[in-house]
Amino acid sequence: LKMHVAFTIDVDADVAWACEGKTCAVTKGKDEALFEASESGFVSLQALLEENGWPATLFFEARAAEAMNAGDKDLKNFEIACHGLAHEDFTGKDTGLKMKRGDKAAVLAEAKRKLEDVFPRHSISGFRAPYLHWDKELLELLLETGFLYDSSVTVAREREVDSPLPEVPLLEFEVAGKKKSSYLWQLMEGKYSVEEYLPFVAKALEENALVVLATHSWHLSRSVAKGELSDAQAKANEEKVRKVLNFAEESGAMFTSISDFLGVSLD
Numbered sequence: 001l002k003m004h005v006a007f008t009i010d011v012d013a014d015v016a017w018a019c020e021g022k023t024c025a026v027t028k029g030k031d032e033a034l035f036e037a038s039e040s041g042f043v044s045l046q047a048l049l050e051e052n053g054w055p056a057t058l059f060f061e062a063r064a065a066e067a068m069n070a071g072d073k074d075l076k077n078f079e080i081a082c083h084g085l086a087h088e089d090f091t092g093k094d095t096g097l098k099m100k101r102g103d104k105a106a107v108l109a110e111a112k113r114k115l116e117d118v119f120p121r122h123s124i125s126g127f128r129a130p131y132l133h134w135d136k137e138l139l140e141l142l143l144e145t146g147f148l149y150d151s152s153v154t155v156a157r158e159r160e161v162d163s164p165l166p167e168v169p170l171l172e173f174e175v176a177g178k179k180k181s182s183y184l185w186q187l188m189e190g191k192y193s194v195e196e197y198l199p200f201v202a203k204a205l206e207e208n209a210l211v212v213l214a215t216h217s218w219h220l221s222r223s224v225a226k227g228e229l230s231d232a233q234a235k236a237n238e239e240k241v242r243k244v245l246n247f248a249e250e251s252g253a254m255f256t257s258i259s260d261f262l263g264v265s266l267d
């Protein structure tokens, strides 16, 4: 049985943070959305992936794709998927603002259309909810909008998620007394070392047909707790990603985009 890893990058605003009473996000501590760290981190990660021949799925916020002129980048080796229009909190959990069903549908359709404009050679099949905030209504709307899968749900082990469309979940479970997740967030924040994280990857590969790993491109050079990081710290974060992915490859995992794994690519 072949093990698979889908490395995914959420490309959104630097330290995208929910605003109270507004659906869209800004950069934490600012009154606007910045894309500098997101872009520079993306350039580093793209180079790392290409150097190793690793495919990946890029969940682009449509606003970020436009701000970064991402259509000018050569991304033919990558899957492009959707991470909202302007990093909406679709459930209103953090913003306190309940979006109407019609407003959510309009935002999803516009995000998909914008990404199709920016990336005319890609088909946009997948979706990941900003903040991983999802509910049944959002999943229904994704299907109605023409998305072919979602990757917003976190579970301890891959299983059938009760959803109207295929779900490619993120994983989270305890290893050596600490909860670890598909998201490299805590690793990037320095909450634990790469060595402490690798047993999570090993166990996840043992128990699941597809292991999704995820990071934000800005997380190389921005820390939620510490703010802007030095070039050396950004390089160290990039090395953490390299070590995790190298470990997966050395464990025998095959790298794939999510759409290729599901066989839903329409290109």
Ligand SMILES: [Zn+2]
Pocket (backbone or CB within 6 Å): 010, 012, 016, 083, 087, 130, 131, 216
């Ligand atoms: Zn995000």
